[in-house]
Structure formats: C-alpha cells, structure tokens
C-alpha cells in the first residue's frame with residue numbers, strides 16, 4: 001500500500017459530497033478505492049477557504065465485505081476462541097486465557113480454579129505476599145510481626161498454665177478439699193487477670209499489622225493498575241473480571257487471613273510440642289488414638305470438600321458482577337430512565353443475582369455435607385479421651401483431675417492436627433482469594449512489558465526532547481521550523497481482531513498546523529488518536545513527538561537564534577524515550593466522552609494537569625498517623641516539573657472563556673463536590689473539558705469529536721479561541737455528519 005500524501009484541495013461542501021460517496025462505497029461495493037477516512041490540513045482556522053485532504057487507508061474487513069456485496073459490519077467483539085488464539089502470542093492475553101475474564105464462561109473459570117494445585121497455590125501466595133516484607137516498610141512490619149509472634153507464644157504458655165491449674169482445680173473439687181479448692185480458685189482468677197490481656201493484645205497487634213499490610217498492598221496494586229495504562233488494557237480487552245473487587249475485598253481478606261493462618265499454624269506447632277508432652281506423659285496409647293483420629297479425619301474432609309475452592313472462587317466473581325451491575329445502574333441512571341429500561345435492568349440484575357444465588361446454593365450444599373462430618377468429628381472428641389483413660393481412673397492409677405487434663409490436652413493437640421478439618425471452608429475461601437490476586441498480580445506484571453503481544457510488529461511511539469528541523473547557519477525564527485509530530489508509515493490494526501484500519505500513513509505536523517480527520521462512524525478516527533496516544537500499538541510504523549520540553553522550546557522561540565546556536569544548546573538535551581508510559585508533556589487529548597472526576601469544580605478544571613492538594617507532606621507521617629508509604633508519589637515521576645497551578649482568578653477567567661461562568665453563581669463556589677456528570681449537560685461537560693485544555697496550554701492538542709454536543713455558535717467560538725489563545729497545533733476528529741461543516 002502506498003504512503004498517502006496531503007495533496008488534493010477541495011472546498012468544504014465538495015469535500016462532504018466526496019466523503020458521502022466514500023461512505024456509500026463501503027457498503028455498495030462500487031467504489032473500492034474510495035477512501036473511508038480522510039485527513040484535512042488547513043493553515044490557520046478550522047473553516048479556511050481551502051482544505052487539503054488525504055486518505056489514510058481502508059478498513060480491510062470492510063473492503064472484503066464490499067467485495068462480497070454484503071453490508072459492512074464492524075469487527076465483532078473478541079470471542080472466547082479469539083482470545084484463545086491470541087494467548088499464544090500475548091502474555092497479557094495468555095494470562096487472561098489461562099485464567100478468568102469477564103466474557104469467559106464460568107466453566108472455563110471453574111476448570112482453571114480446580115487446576116490450581118497446592119504447589120501453584122503456594123507459589124502464587126508467595127508472589128503476592130512477599131513484596132511487602134521486602135518493601136520500604138519492612139523494618140516496621142517485621143518488628144510488628146515479631147511482636148505478634150511473641151504474644152502468640154505468650155498465649156500458648158498461658159494456655160499450658162491453665163491446663164495445669166485446671167487439673168489441680170478439679171482434683172481439689174473431686175477430693176472435696178475446700179481449702180485447696182479456694183486456693184486453686186484464686187490462682188485461677190489471678191491467671192485470668194494476668195493472661196487475658198495477652199490474648200486481647202495479640203489479636204489487636206495482629207489486626208493492626210494486617211491493616212498496615214493491606215494499606216501498603218492497596219497502594220502497591222493501585223499504582224501498578226494505574227501505571228502504563230494497565231487499567232485501560234484490562235478494561236478494553238476484558239482481560240480479567242472485577243479488578244476493583246480484587247483491590248478492595250480480596251486484598252483485605254488476603255492480608256487478614258494470611259496473618260491469622262500463619263499465627264494459627266505457628267500456634268498449632270507450639271501447642272503440639274507443649275501438649276504432646278503432657279498427653280504422652282499421661283497415657284501413650286491416647287496419643288496414638290489421637291494420631292489415627294486426626295489423620296483419618298483430615299483425609300475424609302479433604303475428600304468431601306474438594307469442590308469448595310472453585311465454588312468459592314466463582315462466588316467471589318458472581319457477587320462482584322452483581323455489585324458492578326448495580327453500580328452501572330447508578331452511573332447511568334438518567335439514560336436508563338430516558339429509555340425506560342427498568343424492566344431490562346431488573347432482568348439483568350436478577351440474572352446476575354440468580355447466578356450468585358445458584359452458586360451459593362451449591363456452596364451451601366457442599367458446606368453442609370462437610371459440616372455433617374466435621375460436627376461429628378468435633379463432638380466425638382469430647383468423650384473419646386475420657387473413654388480411653390477412664391479404665392485407668394477406675395483402677396486408681398490416675399486422679400480425677402488428670403481426666404480433665406487429658407481431655408484439655410487432647411483437644412489442643414487434636415485442634416492442631418485437625419487444622420485442615422476445622423478450617424477447610426476458610427482455607428478453600430482463602431485459596432480462591434490467592435488465586436484471584438495471583439492472577440491479577442501476573443497481569444499487572446506482564447502489562448508493564450512495552451509490547452504485550454510479543455510480536456516484532458508494533459507501532460513505535462517515540463518522545464523526543466528536542467526541536468529538530470534547523471538547517472544551515474543563517475538566522476532562523478524557531479517556531480517556523482518547529483516539528484511537533486511526525487508519523488511515518490503508520491499501519492494500525494485493532495488490538496484483538498487485528499482488523500486493519502489505517503495503512504502506511506505518513507504525515508508531519510509542525511507548530512501552528514491544524515489537521516482534521518474525518519470519515520464515517522467506525523472507520524477508525526478515534527483509533528488513529530488511540531495510536532498517537534499510545535493506547536493501541538498493533539500494527540507498524542513510527543510516531544514521534546517533539547514537544548516534550550515545552551519550557552526549553554518557549555525560551556528559544558522568544559528570540560531569533562541561528563541553527564548552530566540552537567543545535568549546540570540542545571545537543572545536551574537530546575533524549576529519546578521510546579513508548580512513553582504517559583501522554584507526553586505539552587500534548588493534550590480531549591476524548592469523545594467528557595469525563596468528570598469525583599471532585600469539586602476546581603478539581604474538574606485542574607484535571608488532569610494538576611492535582612489539587614496532592615503536594616506530599618515532606619514528613620510523610622500526617623497527624624492522622626498515616627504511614628509514610630501512603631503519601632502520594634506521582635506515577636509519571638515528573639510531578640515536580642508541572643507548571644504553576646492556576647489561581648482562582650485564572651479558573652474564573654477560563655470559565656468565562658468557555659461561557660460557563662454562570663456555574664459559579666449556581667454552585668456558589670469552586671470548591672463544592674457534586675456528581676458533575678449528572679448535574680451538567682453533555683455540552684456543559686464538553687465546555688468544561690475545553691476549559692481544561694485552555695488552562696493546560698498544550699503545544700499539541702488532539703480532539704476527538706470533543707465538541708459534538710455543542711451548538712454551532714459555541715463550537716465555532718471555541719475552535720477560534722483555541723487558535724487565538726494558545727497559538728497551538730490541533731489534530732481533530734469529526735464524524736462526517738458534523739453540522740459545523742455543512743455551513744458554507
């Protein structure tokens with residue numbers, strides 16, 4: 001396919017009719033070579049007299065459809081078979097297909113969950129648990145853990161003490177020795193007063209450590225989730241289900257359960273050593289009975305409860321799906337109300353709830369069957385030790401108190417040996433949590449790889465920190481030559497179905513250029529911007545930004561310099577960053593759907609260039625006792641280089657510029673929080689988004705039909721103000737039906 005050049009000049013009206021023909025050609029089959037997507041370059045204003053246009057390719061699938069003389073259809077959503085074939089090449093997709101994702105069937109997930117053997121489970125547990133104990137908080141964490149273990153040891157010692165006190169207490173009771181009884185009673189009460197605080201403090205220390213661990217992990221996971229646009233990849237490719245639930249619920253139960261299990265196992269080991277001595281000393285055959293009983297019990301409970309882990313895994317997912325359904329109703333309340341879609345929503349929600357209900361019913365049945373066994377197992381031990389040692393008591397070999405002591409020791413040791421029986425439900429629920437978090441962790445790790453589809457074919461995105469284009473030694477005016485964006489041989493494909501949207505496009509955008517991309521719905525206009533933003537990289541070619549060092553460029557623009565001077569000045573700054581993980585500085589994207597964050601009007605305006613009130617407290621430890629690691633650090637790492645935050649006056653001025661000053665009167669302040677996407681009209685939200693652009697003063701702005709909800713007056717005024725106010729460069733997408741272009 002040839003590289004297209006920006007050449008043919010057409011008037012607006014002519015351009016539209018040509019374009020209409022192109023749209024028809026896609027479906028009609030008669031205009032195979034009619035471009036579907038057009039790029040228009042125009043010098044200083046959106047409505048210039050002459051426009052230059054170039055085609056940038058044909059969606060391959062559409063062309064094939066046209067040949068078949070059927071209606072063009074958009075590429076289908078990735079089916080499960082698609083994801084399977086992808087898994088061979090894409091680590092992220094491989095992680096997805098080897099595990100769970102929203103579109104995957106529950107059977108797939110069940111199979112995957114059942115296949116997780118103890119070794120893999122342990123590996124996943126270790127991978128998820130270990131980072132905190134090696135983190136910057138490790139000293140504090142290890143000290144607290146040591147304290148928890150020390151307190152646990154203390155409580156075991158106290159339990160052994162209680163065991164002996166109990167023996168003497170019941171001996172005094174059986175011997176009807178009132179004086180000894182009173183003495184033992186006082187000892188007992190004293191031991192309670194001394195011992196109980198150990199138990200309470202152990203639990204408190206464990207909970208505090210668990211909270212600290214959870215806080216660290218929450219930040220660790222959120223940072224990775226929001227880094228390198230992982231959240232976007234996960235969502236747009238449906239890689240796993242409910243990442244939010246994994247961050248909120250799974251992390252909380254992981255840290256809490258991991259700590260309590262470690263302590264339970266530690267406690268069991270210490271208990272076992274302490275009480276085995278006692279029990280063996282009383283009557284060795286009792287010890288053998290205990291061993292047979294506990295090993296047999298464990299084997300039977302593993303057999304009865306083997307399906308619980310996968311049922312728990314599915315339950316977590318189904319509950320999260322149901323909750324997500326409710327959140328969507330809340331978020332889209334107005335659209336649903338307009339459609340009158342309550343019936344459908346209720347049907348969908350009930351479907352999700354029924355699915356959770358059915359799985360929970362299965363879970364309850366499995367638990368009930370297990371419970372039949374564990375209850376019997378638990379009640380039998382109340383009489384078993386007494387039945388074994390009773391003949392010794394009757395023959396006078398042991399005192400009555402020893403029966404009580406052996407029952408207590410037996411209970412302790414059996415509890416230690418029977419951890420799996422007693423904790424089977426908790427262990428299976430915990431293994432589901434480990435599985436879900438491990439899977440999430442793998443995906444977060446893999447998504448940091450620059451080209452997750454592992455192919456040599458990908459679009460190179462380069463951020464260049466210099467202003468190239470100076471030739472010769474004569475005086476030059478910098479801005480005339482400033483190249484901002486250079487696209488070379490860009491071929492773009494959709495990430496999953498690999499449909500080609502653009503073929504071998506080359507173009508260059510200089511300072512003060514403006515570029516308009518038009519085409520029918522679904523032909524790839526937004527995808528073109530996605531490629532420029534680095535969100536999609538399937539295909540080939542190179543996209544280079546030259547706008548990174550805005551301040552440096554500005555300082556040179558202000559004076560006439562020779563290219564030699566410039567080149568000398570910039571030689572030290574020359575720096576290429578391949579595949580930047582963030583939108584390069586000086587570049588501003590306005591997406592098709594305006595996004596209002598959860599904050600005040602001020603925060604809406606400052607978004608995303610500045611973060612209101614996010615200046616880290618240098619000491620780290622705030623008055624609320626928040627640990628140092630919870631203080632926000634910029635993910636992009638360039639927070640310190642942001643330009644001065646606009647003052648309130650600047651914000652008021654920009655609200656006037658976008659004709660939203662009446663919002664101040666309506667809401668009385670810039671600092672009140674509302675659900676902005678509900679209280680502002682779509683056009684108002686688009687104007688607010690425009691205000692962000694004006695405040696941020698980018699060198700290059702990329703707009704994706706971002707004024708589609710505005711009236712013509714506002715739309716025209718904004719386009720002009722963009723050029724006047726900022727003297728910037730724009731790339732914009734418009735659907736061919738945009739009424740703005742119907743005007744002569």
Ligand SMILES: Nc1ncnc2c1ncn2[C@@H]1O[C@H](COP(=O)(O)OP(=O)(O)OP(=O)(O)O)[C@@H](O)[C@H]1O
Nearest residue numbers: 074075236494495496521522523524525526527735
């Ligand atoms: N995540 C995705 N995976 C696969 N294909 C996708 C994905 N997102 C969009 N597509 C497909 O890519 C094609 C181009 O989509 P794009 O959003 O770029 O269209 P557009 O020209 O901007 O349309 P519109 O004018 O309606 O906004 C469409 O056929 C769309 O269905």
